[in-house]
Amino acid sequence: xxxxxxxxxxxxxxxxxxxxxxxxxxxxxxxxxxxxxxxxxxxxxxxxxxxxxxxxxxxxxxxxxxxxxxxxxxxxxxxxxxxxxxxxxxxxxxxxxxxxxxxxxxxxxxxxxxxxxxxxxxxxxxxxxxxxxxxxxxxxxxxxxxxxxxxxxxxxxxxxxxxxxxxxxxxxxxxxxxxxxxxxxxxxxxxxxxxxxxxxxxxxxxxxxxxxxxxxxxxxxxxxxxxxxxxxxxxxxxxxxxxxxxxxxxxxxxxxxxxxxxxxxxxxxxxxxxxxxxxxxxxxxxxxxxxxxxxxxxxxxxxxxxxxxxxxxxxxxxxxxxxxxxxxxxxxxxxxxxxxxxxxxxxxx
Amino acid sequence: xxxxxxxxxxxxxxxxxxxxxxxxxxxxxxxxxxxxxxxxxxxxxxxxxxxxxxxxxxxxxxxxxxxxxxxxxxxxxxxxxxxxxxxxxxxxxxxxxxxxxxxxxxxxxxxxxxxxxxxxxxxxxxxxxxxxxxxxxxxxxxxxxxxxxxxxxxxxxxxxxxxxxxxxxxxxxxxxxxxxxxxxxxxxxxxxxxxxxxxxxxxxxxxxxxxxxxxxxxxxxxxxxxxxxxxxxxxxxxxxxxxxxxxxxxxxxxxxxxxxxxxxxxxxxx
Numbered sequence: 001x002x003x004x005x006x007x008x009x010x011x012x013x014x015x016x017x018x019x020x021x022x023x024x025x026x027x028x029x030x031x032x033x034x035x036x037x038x039x040x041x042x043x044x045x046x047x048x049x050x051x052x053x054x055x056x057x058x059x060x061x062x063x064x065x066x067x068x069x070x071x072x073x074x075x076x077x078x079x080x081x082x083x084x085x086x087x088x089x090x091x092x093x094x095x096x097x098x099x100x101x102x103x104x105x106x107x108x109x110x111x112x113x114x115x116x117x118x119x120x121x122x123x124x125x126x127x128x129x130x131x132x133x134x135x136x137x138x139x140x141x142x143x144x145x146x147x148x149x150x151x152x153x154x155x156x157x158x159x160x161x162x163x164x165x166x167x168x169x170x171x172x173x174x175x176x177x178x179x180x181x182x183x184x185x186x187x188x189x190x191x192x193x194x195x196x197x198x199x200x201x202x203x204x205x206x207x208x209x210x211x212x213x214x215x216x217x218x219x220x221x222x223x224x225x226x227x228x229x230x231x232x233x234x235x236x237x238x239x240x241x242x243x244x245x246x247x248x249x250x251x252x253x254x255x256x257x258x259x260x261x262x263x264x265x266x267x268x269x270x271x272x273x274x275x276x277x278x279x280x281x282x283x284x285x286x287x288x289x290x291x292x293x294x295x296x297x298x299x300x301x302x303x304x305x306x307x308x309x310x311x312x313x314x315x316x317x318x319x320x321x322x323x324x325x326x327x328x329x330x331x332x333x334x335x336x337x338x339x340x341x342x343x344x345x346x347x348x349x
Numbered sequence: 350x351x352x353x354x355x356x357x358x359x360x361x362x363x364x365x366x367x368x369x370x371x372x373x374x375x376x377x378x379x380x381x382x383x384x385x386x387x388x389x390x391x392x393x394x395x396x397x398x399x400x401x402x403x404x405x406x407x408x409x410x411x412x413x414x415x416x417x418x419x420x421x422x423x424x425x426x427x428x429x430x431x432x433x434x435x436x437x438x439x440x441x442x443x444x445x446x447x448x449x450x451x452x453x454x455x456x457x458x459x460x461x462x463x464x465x466x467x468x469x470x471x472x473x474x475x476x477x478x479x480x481x482x483x484x485x486x487x488x489x490x491x492x493x494x495x496x497x498x499x500x501x502x503x504x505x506x507x508x509x510x511x512x513x514x515x516x517x518x519x520x521x522x523x524x525x526x527x528x529x530x531x532x533x534x535x536x537x538x539x540x541x542x543x544x545x546x547x548x549x550x551x552x553x554x555x556x557x558x559x560x561x562x563x564x565x566x567x568x569x570x571x572x573x574x575x576x577x578x579x580x581x582x583x584x585x586x587x588x589x590x591x592x593x594x595x596x597x598x599x600x601x602x603x604x605x606x607x608x609x610x611x612x613x614x615x616x617x618x619x
Contacts, residue, residue, distance in 0.1 A: 032617055071472050072613040091351075094475040105470030109368040110361070121357035122474045166470070 020083055022047050022174055022205045023068060027077035030063055030229075037063040038229045041077070050196065050206040052220035054213065054338060060229035061209040062102065065176045068207070069097055082174055095124060098172035102179050104159035105166070108152035112143055112162050115151060116169050123170035137165040140195065156183040164192065168199075175199065178209045193219055217334040225341055233341050240337045249330040250310055251278075252300040256322035262298055265320050271309025275302040298322070350483075354476050358484035362458045363492070371555075372457050380446045380496055384504040387442065391434035392511035409433075412579040431515050435508045436523055440583050441572035443529065446500050447538035448566060451493035452545045458485045459549030460558035463615075472612040482610045486542050486603065493538035501530040525585040533588060536595035541565050543602025550610060 023045035030038045038060040045051045053061050066072035068081050070090030079086055084093045106115035116134045125133050138144045141161040151159060160183045167175060177196070181189040189212075196206055196219055210216050216223055217237055224234040233240050256262050263277040278299045304310050314324050366372050410421060410429060421429045462468040471481070501522070508521045522530070544565040549558040572591075575581030583591075 066613075066616055069473055072616055091475045091477055094473060097473075099470070099473040101469045101473070103466040103469070105467050107361070107365050107465060107467050109365045114361075114364065118357055118361040119470075119474070122354040122471075122476060124351075124353070124475065127353075163470075 021045060021080075022049075023079070023081050023207065025068070025077065025079040028064075028067060028074055028079050029076035030060075030067055030072065031075045036229045038067065038226075041231055043224060043231070043234075045205060045207060047205055048200055048203055049221045050200050050208060050219050052216035052223035053207060053209045053226060054211075054216060054223055054334075055226035056211075058228075059226040061226060062178055063229070064226070065099060065178055065207070065209060069094060069099055069176060095170075096172055097174045097176065098167035098170065099176045100164050100167040100178060100180050102182065104151075104156075104163040106151050106159065106162050109150065111148050111150055112138065112154070112165075113147040115162065116166055119166045120169045125170050133169055133171075137169050140168075141165045142191070157185055157188050160184050161188060161192075164195070173204060175204055175206045176209070177206060179211065180208070181210070181212055181215055189215070213333075213335045213338055223334065225338065227342070233337075237334045237337055240334075240341075248304050248306075249336075250302050250304050250313075251326075251328040251330075252302070252313070252317070252324055253326035253328075254298050254300070254317060254322045254324045255295050256298050256317070256320075258294050258296045260320060260322065262300055262317060262320075262322060265316055266300070266302060266313050269309065269312050269316055271305040272313050273303045273305075275300060351476060351480050354474070355480050355484035355487070358471070358476070358481070359488045359491075362454070362485065362488040365461075366454055366457055366488075366492075369457065372453055372461075375453055376450055376496070379449050380500045383439075383443060383446050384500045385507055387439055388435055388504055388508040389511050391439065392431060392508065392515065409577075409579055414582055414584075416584070417582055427515050431512045432520060435512065435521060436526065437583055438573075438576060440526065440529055440588070441569050441576065443497075443500070443504065444534060444537045444569050444572075445566060447493040447497035447534045448541040448569065450496045451489040451538040451541040452565065454492060455485065455489035455542050455545040456549055456555050456558035458488050459546060460552050461555040463549075464554045469616065472616065478610050478612055479607060481612070482546065482607050486546065489542045489545070490535075490538055493541070494535050497534040497538065498530060501526070501534070523585075525583060525588050528585055528588045528592065533592035533595060536592050536599055537569075539599035540595045540602065543599050543606055546606040547602060547609070550606070550615060 021044045023043060025041050025043045028038060028041040028043070029036070041060075041064065043064075053064065055061050063072065067074055068079060068086055070081075070086030070093050073087055081093055082096050086093055106112070110118070113134060116137060117130055120130045120134055121127075135144070135147075138147045141164060143158065143161055143165060146154065146158060151162065154162065160180070164177075164180060167177070175196075180196075181192055184192060193215060196208070199206060206219075208216065208220060220237075222234065222236055223240070225232050225240075254262070263275045266272050266275045278301045279297070302313065304313070310327065310329065314327065317324055366376075410418060410433060421432060424432055462471065476484075505521050505526075509516075509519050512520070545558060548561045552558050552561065572581060572583070576583060581587075
């Protein structure tokens with residue numbers, strides 16, 4: 001019996017490139033029968049980076065983690081992780097990685113301390129250091145008081161924290177976190193975020209698979225977006241927004257005659273989209289229908305492609321007799337980028 | 350071979366088994382029936398010898414090979430009944446103990462881990478496929494043999510004590526039982542493990558693994574029926590052959606399990 005997972009059939013990643021990436025894939029792919037789980041994945045993650053992997057359920061995030069950690073063979077392409085071939089050197093690689101799986105993965109019938117001690121031994125933490133290291137991670141994840149209680153009695157959030165403690169017990173160089181904040185309350189989720197950031201500060205590299213776009217925006221240096229197993233975008237959130245032309249949101253506050261349809265005025269301005277008169281919705285001063293000439297405060301929400309579109313919109317309003325007294329601009333965030341990508345790819349499909 | 354990791358896996362699995370009522374109950378009840386209830390009932394069998402059908406045992410003895418009848422010759426009729434039951438008829442039933450212990454623990458260690466969704470984390474650890482399988486096999490094999498040998502000792506004590514009024518001498522264990530306990534019982538445990546490992550890789554729950562793996566008890570049932578029908582007679586030599594056969598079958602099944610166990614395929618099957 002072989003102890004390695006089936007080797008990827010095609011060419012390996014070029015060996016010489018400086019500095020060496022922690023993760024580097026070349027046309028990496030995996031199929032399950034006719035289903036394509038991951039296709040032609042080109043991914044490069046540098047040491048100390050936190051890279052977010054975003055995508056819907058079934059986009060290929062978990063399969064990618066399994067491929068990169070050498071527990072699932074590739075159907076095509078190649079990869080090097082921490083300088084190792086994940087399929088040929090899987091055991092050596094997994095000594096240096098930690099994987100927080102989607103489910104907590106610590107047996108309900110063990111105590112928290114027993115579960116962590118078990119994994120510490122498997123991961124080769126020096127025997128003399130196991131107890132100390134287990135105590136450390138229990139403390140870090142605020143589980144010291146429950147350390148000797150059965151995991152079956154833990155709340156979901158405690159189990160999730162225990163799973164993360166398990167992932168860190170051997171101080172891995174590379175962390176794969178698969179939906180780590182699922183089931184965590186906001187306080188625990190923020191504590192986890194802080195922990196992830198401190199890991200980066202200590203030199204660890206993190207691949208974070210998540211649906212949580214706010215978390216990804218806050219933590220990740222770069223993100224990659226997967227759809228149907230294919231990488232559809234990669235870069236920083238602002239790079240992605242620029243690349244996509246993802247719209248910037250703008251709120252305009254103005255005064256205008258009640259009879260003036262300010263929203264309609266802007267609908268044909270180049271680079272302006274999604275104009276919405278938010279006056280009534282936001283409790284503004286709605287114009288009484290019987291007095292169209294009365295000047296009222298108005299609030300407009302719109303999306304613009306660039307700064308020139310904002311100027312054009314303001315000019316159009318002023319020329320029509322409105323007085324613009326506030327322009328609030330909000331840059332596209334990861335959520336905008338993500339949904340813009342999804343719309344674009346949905347339209348393409 | 351990462352022995353430390355293997356020991357950790359085995360120790361964890363045993364700790365988990367000890368805390369599961371669903372797993373522990375059959376592990377306690379079945380051996381207790383085998384080593385306490387059956388010898389006690391059999392020891393009092395002469396008391397019930399006049400009930401309808403009891404005389405069939407005499408007819409059965411007459412159908413046995415002459416060598417066997419010669420072994421029973423020193424005993425009177427009541428003693429023959431006790432010896433027939435405790436030494437020969439219950440021998441295949443004794444083998445249920447190691448087989449069941451091995452199968453239950455292996456089913457919990459493989460399929461149970463899947464069911465509890467703890468398997469993937471284990472597959473992501475720095476262990477090879479071989480180390481995982483061997484650790485899980487050890488988890489089933491060692492307790493199965495320990496329980497089987499303990500059951501053998503208890504059975505011997507209970508049988509001799511309970512049957513003393515009838516037998517008036519220590520008559521157990523016989524040479525055949527020594528072979529049964531030392532050679533066949535571990536072989537049966539290994540056979541049960543091999544079958545359960547193969548099944549467990551393909552099912553999702555402990556119950557499925559245990560139920561399908563339970564088919565391995567069929568050879569033992571055939572032995573019981575064969576003896577009761579007078580078709581098979583468990584001599585020391587035949588028991589030794591049966592032991593070798595179980596070991597060979599176990600080697601084939603475990604070899605197959607080692608060759609086919611792939612963490613990637615387990616994950617791909619989900």
